[in-house]
Amino acid sequence: MMKLSKKLIALTLISSTFTNYSHAEPQVPANITTPDIVKTQAVGDLHFKDGYPSDETMSKVQRYMLIQRAVNVFTDGIQISSMQAIQTGLASMGAESNKVIPISESFLDSNSLWLTGNTSTPYALFSVDVKDGPIVMDLKTPVLGFIDDAFFQYVGDIGVGNPKDAGKGAKYIVVHESYKGKLPADHIVLKTPTYKHWVAFRYGDTKQIQQFKDTFKMYRLGEESTKVKYMDISGVKMNTVHANNEDFYHELNEMIQYEPVTSGDPHYRGLLAKIGIEKGKPFNPQGEYLEALKEAAGIANVHARTEAFRPSNKEAYFYGDKRNWFLPFGSTMSHEFIKDGKLYIDDRTAFHYVATGITPLMTMKFDGQGSSYLMTTTDDKGEALDGNEVYTVTLPPNPPMKRFWSFMAYDNQSRSILPTQQRSGGFDSQGDVVMNDDGSVTVTFSSTKPKGESNWVQTLPNKGFFLLYRMYSPTMEWHDRKYMIGDLIKQ
Known part of the structure; x- marks a missing residue:
C-alpha cells in the first residue's frame, strides 16, 4: 500500500471536516441581546437596527452620560471645589500662601461666609503651598490644629493632637511626596500628594493668640529669616463657600490645573476628563455642552443638599x-x-x-x-x-x-x-x-x-x-x- 504524506493526510482531514459541516443557528439567550427599541424614563425611546444604534440614540445616550458623569464629578468632588473656594477667599483678602496668617482675634461672625464656622473659639485659618519646596512651621503654642491637602484629605495633626507634640511644641515640615532633598531629622514630617493645603488652628482662648504671634514661625526650608504677617479677619466680609451652579466646575478646574497630575484618584480624574476637565487643557464649555453641565449641577446640588439636610443613611x-x-x-x-x-x-x-x-x-x-x-x-x-x-x-x-x-x-x-x-x-x-x-x-x-x-x-x-x-x-x-x-x- 502506498504511504500518504503527513501533509496530504492533514489536507484530507480538513476537506472532510468542511464537507461534513452543517450550518445551524446558535442558541442566543435573549438577555445578551439589545431589542430594536429600548424604552427608558430617563431619555425616552432608544432605537437600534439589529443591535446597531441610530444617530439619535447615540446623541441621546452621549448627553445622558455627560450629565451623569458631571453629577458624579460634582457630588464626589465637593471637597475639592470647597478647598478651592477657601483658597480663593483667603487670596481675596491678601492672605498669601506661606506668608500671611488670618486669625479671628474677636471670633468669626456672619460677615464671613464659612461653612458652619463658629463663634465659641478663635481660629487661625491659612494656606500652605509646597509647590516650590518644603514649608517649615515652628510651633510653640499649644493649639489644636490640622492640615488638609488640596483634595481635602487629611495630612496630619498639628499641636495638641499630634502625639510627638502633645502641646509641648515642635517643628513641622510639610513636603510634597516627590521631594528628593534631605529633611531635618528633628522635624515632624508631613508628606503630601498635593501642593496647596489648608491649615486650621484652634486656640483655647484669646489669650493664646498673642503668645502664638510672638513665637510662631513659618518659612520655606532654608529660609528661616522669613517673617510671616498676621491678619485679623473678625468682621471681614469674605466668601469661602463653593458654587452650587455650573461655576462649580470652573472652581474644580482651577484646582486641577494647579495640582500635579499624579494627585487624586485615577477613576475620578477619568470622570473629570469625560466632562472636559483635564490638566493642561482649556475648559470652556459652550452651547449644548454648557447646558448639560447646568442641568448636572442642578441635580447634583439637590442631591448633596438633600443628603446633608435629610440623611438617607x-x-x-x-x-x-x-x-x-x-x-x-x-x-x-x-x-x-x-x-x-x-x-x-x-x-x-x-x-x-x-x-x-x-x-x-x-x-x-x-x-x-x-x-x-x-x-x-x-x-x-x-x-x-x-x-x-x-x-x-x-x-x-x-x-x-x-x-x-x-x-x-x-x-x-x-x-x-x-x-x-x-x-x-x-x-x-x-x-x-x-x-x-x-x-x-x-x-x-x-x-x-x-x-x-x-x-x-x-x-x-x-x-x-x-x-x-x-x-x-x-x-x-x-x-x-x-x-x-x-x-x-x-x-
Missing part, C-alpha cells in the same frame, strides 16, 4: 428614631468615610456640603478630650426649622463634658453663621446660663427675644435655618449616647 441619627439629631460625619465616624470595607459616598458628600476640616480627632471617642458634633434641620415633628416660629430645646442636667457645650444657628442657603443682630450666632455654656430648677437648661430660638429670656439664639423671619450642637471635651457618657438632648419643640 438612618444610621447617621445619633439617637436612632428617638431624636432628630444626626452626625454630620454620617454613621461611619471615620474621617475617610470608610466602614466595613466600603466608602460611604453620600455621607462624604453630605459632610463636605456643610462643613470643612478633616482630621481623625473629629471622629475618635476620647474620654474628656476632643469634640463632638450633632446637627438638626427639623423640630420634634420632623418639620423644617423656620425663622418665623419660636422653638425651645432642653438639655438634661449635668452635660457630660469637661469644657463647654454650644448651639450655633446657620443659614440654610449659605450653611454659614445666620446673619442676625446677635453677633455670636448662638449660645454656649461659657456665658451666663440660666438653669431650670432641676438643673436642666432650656434654650429658646426665635427672631425676637422673649421677655426675660437669657438663654436665647436669634433667628430671622422668613428664613430657614439649622443647628449644630457641639460638645467640647465630652466624656464617655456622651459617646455611649446615655445623655440625650431634646429635639426642638415649636411653641
Whole structure:
C-alpha cells in the first residue's frame, strides 16, 4: 500500500471536516441581546437596527452620560471645589500662601461666609503651598490644629493632637511626596500628594493668640529669616463657600490645573476628563455642552443638599428614631468615610456640603478630650426649622463634658453663621446660663427675644435655618449616647 504524506493526510482531514459541516443557528439567550427599541424614563425611546444604534440614540445616550458623569464629578468632588473656594477667599483678602496668617482675634461672625464656622473659639485659618519646596512651621503654642491637602484629605495633626507634640511644641515640615532633598531629622514630617493645603488652628482662648504671634514661625526650608504677617479677619466680609451652579466646575478646574497630575484618584480624574476637565487643557464649555453641565449641577446640588439636610443613611441619627439629631460625619465616624470595607459616598458628600476640616480627632471617642458634633434641620415633628416660629430645646442636667457645650444657628442657603443682630450666632455654656430648677437648661430660638429670656439664639423671619450642637471635651457618657438632648419643640 502506498504511504500518504503527513501533509496530504492533514489536507484530507480538513476537506472532510468542511464537507461534513452543517450550518445551524446558535442558541442566543435573549438577555445578551439589545431589542430594536429600548424604552427608558430617563431619555425616552432608544432605537437600534439589529443591535446597531441610530444617530439619535447615540446623541441621546452621549448627553445622558455627560450629565451623569458631571453629577458624579460634582457630588464626589465637593471637597475639592470647597478647598478651592477657601483658597480663593483667603487670596481675596491678601492672605498669601506661606506668608500671611488670618486669625479671628474677636471670633468669626456672619460677615464671613464659612461653612458652619463658629463663634465659641478663635481660629487661625491659612494656606500652605509646597509647590516650590518644603514649608517649615515652628510651633510653640499649644493649639489644636490640622492640615488638609488640596483634595481635602487629611495630612496630619498639628499641636495638641499630634502625639510627638502633645502641646509641648515642635517643628513641622510639610513636603510634597516627590521631594528628593534631605529633611531635618528633628522635624515632624508631613508628606503630601498635593501642593496647596489648608491649615486650621484652634486656640483655647484669646489669650493664646498673642503668645502664638510672638513665637510662631513659618518659612520655606532654608529660609528661616522669613517673617510671616498676621491678619485679623473678625468682621471681614469674605466668601469661602463653593458654587452650587455650573461655576462649580470652573472652581474644580482651577484646582486641577494647579495640582500635579499624579494627585487624586485615577477613576475620578477619568470622570473629570469625560466632562472636559483635564490638566493642561482649556475648559470652556459652550452651547449644548454648557447646558448639560447646568442641568448636572442642578441635580447634583439637590442631591448633596438633600443628603446633608435629610440623611438617607438612618444610621447617621445619633439617637436612632428617638431624636432628630444626626452626625454630620454620617454613621461611619471615620474621617475617610470608610466602614466595613466600603466608602460611604453620600455621607462624604453630605459632610463636605456643610462643613470643612478633616482630621481623625473629629471622629475618635476620647474620654474628656476632643469634640463632638450633632446637627438638626427639623423640630420634634420632623418639620423644617423656620425663622418665623419660636422653638425651645432642653438639655438634661449635668452635660457630660469637661469644657463647654454650644448651639450655633446657620443659614440654610449659605450653611454659614445666620446673619442676625446677635453677633455670636448662638449660645454656649461659657456665658451666663440660666438653669431650670432641676438643673436642666432650656434654650429658646426665635427672631425676637422673649421677655426675660437669657438663654436665647436669634433667628430671622422668613428664613430657614439649622443647628449644630457641639460638645467640647465630652466624656464617655456622651459617646455611649446615655445623655440625650431634646429635639426642638415649636411653641
